[in-house]
Amino acid sequence: MAKKIHKGASASSTSVKPDDNAAGIRLVQPDRSGPSGKTLLDFAGEQNLFQQADARQRQLNKERGMPEKKGVNNEEDDDDSSDEEDQDDEEDISPRAERILDTALWCVSLAMLHFTLDVLVQNQYAVEIEWHVIIRRALQALAVFSLLFYQLHRHTSDPRLLFFRRSTPIAVQDRLRQALFFVTSTLTGCYLIYIQNEYSYMAVMMQAPPLGCLWIWSVIEMDLLWSVPSLALAGGFMLFNGYGY
DSSP: OHHHHHHHHHHHHHHOOOOTTGGGOOOOOOOOOOOSSOOHHHHHHHTTHHHHHHHHHHHHHHHHTOOOOOOSOOHHHHHHHHHHHHHHHHHHSOHHHHHHHHHHHHHHHHHHHHHHHHHHHHHHTTOOOOHHHHHHHHHHHHHHHHHHHHHHSOOSSOOSOTTSOTTSOHHHHHHHHHHHHHHHHHHHHHHHHHHHHHSOHHHHHHHHHHHHHHHHHHHHHSOHHHHHHHHHHHHHHHHHTTOOO
C-alpha cells in the first residue's frame, strides 16, 4: 500500500511541468474599439424589426384581451405617457387650490423672515427676547401677508388680480400690479430708513420687522426695470438726508 501511494505521488509530481513557451507570450491589452462593420442591431433597425415586434405584441395583447403593453421600441411611448401623466397631474389641482398652496408656501417664508428680523432687532438693542411675543407677531404677519399675497401675487394658474373684473386685460393688470409694488417698495424703504434714524428704539422694534418684510416682498414681486429705480430712490433718500450706513 505504501509503495502504491509513493508511486502515485511521484507520477503526479512528474506530470506537472512548467510551460517553456509561456515566457514568449506578449502581454497586450484587449481590443476595445467598436465594431468596424454593421452589427445585428443595425441590421434589425434597417429592417424595422423592432417596430414589427412592437406591433405584433400589441396585436397579441389585443386579441387576448390584455391591457396594452409596451414593446421593444418604447422610447416614444414613454415620452407620450409622461406628457399625459403631467397633464393629468396639472388637471388634478384646480387653479384655486394651486393659488392657496402658492400663498401658503410664500407666506410661511415671509413669516419666518419676520421672526428673524424681530429677533435681530431686539438683539441689536440688547433687549431681553420674549419668544412668545415674537411668535405671536410672526403668526399675525402670516395672516396679514396671506391675505395680501393671495390677492396681489401673480399666480401662474390665475395671474389676474381678484378685485378686477375678468374682462380687464392681463397686461393692464400686470402694469397696475408693478406700479402698486413700486410705490409700496419706495415708501416702505424710505420710511424704514427714516424711523431707524429719527425714532426711538421702541418704535424701531415694533415697526422694523413688518416694514422690512413688506419691502423685501415688494422688491421680489417687481420686475428688474421697476425694482432697481425703487431701490435707487430709497438710496437717494438716505443720502439726501445725510443718514449713515
